[in-house]
Amino acid sequence: MSASAVFKPSRIDGRRLRSERTKQLIIEAYLALLRERPTTPVPTAAEIAERAGYSVRSVFERFPDLHTLRVAAADYGLAHAAALAPARDVDADRPTRIKSQVETRAGTCERGVALWRALTFNVDEDDALKARLRFARTRTMERLEIMYQPELSTLAETDRRNMLITLEALTDMESWARMREMHGLSFAEACAVWIRAIDRMLPPTPPRA
Incomplete structure (x- = not known):
């Protein structure tokens, strides 16, 4: 096997890695522009390119x-939010679990509200984005179910689902954004x-076995 044949795959891999890195930087530039100007229209291609270099x-x-971008x-x-927001204090007492879940969710909202608004703009016309919004909401409900399992376990199935909703x-x-932006x-x-609000809504915590 010739030396050129040996080294050709590594050159291809290097180009692929550079291309993937470029894609990531373009995505990060897009997200940075959204965060900086949450009330303005989505960035143009020229603005994204300039920010990404x-x-x-x-x-x-x-x-x-x-x-597509x-x-x-x-x-x-969504992947970044999941990595930064693992479930914590799942087996702790009620006040600790509520505080942990709220602070984790609040951090996600604080970082992600600009992207959320960009995703929901004309979302009814876009099946791909609708699917991702459904996924995000489903993941939030799954996290709530994990964090408040003791309290939810005392409810009938329909009541439990309604509580999660x-x-x-x-x-x-938008609830988070209203508190932060509208109400200061x-x-x-x-x-x-x-x-x-969550403490008042949840049913009493059952005694530990």
Whole structure:
């Protein structure tokens, strides 16, 4: 086998890695622009390219259109949020679990509300984004079910599902944004609102066996 045949795959892998890195930097530039200007229209290709340090052509070589970039950013954001928000204090007492769940969810909302708004813009026209929004909401409900399993276990199936739906709605992105932006609450004050509301909504915690 010739030396050129041996080294050719590594060169291909290197190009692929550079291309993937470029895609990641373009996605991160898109997300950074969303966070910086949450009330303005989604960034243009030129703005994204400038922030990422690439040409507009480079953007469209990796993403055929801005819709594809938007979907890729959704996947990146969801994966990033999951990595930064593992379930904590699952077996702790009720006050600790509520505080832990609220602070974790609040951190996710604080970091992700700009992306969430970009995803929900004209979402009814986009099946790919609708699927990702459903996934995000389902994952939130699954986390709530894990954190409040002792209390939810005391409810009938329909009541348990209704409680999870209510808790998910209470702690959604726009609920957090309204407290922070419209009502001017600090991070700690907004967390306290959620903590009190959840504590009142949940049924009594059953005694440990």
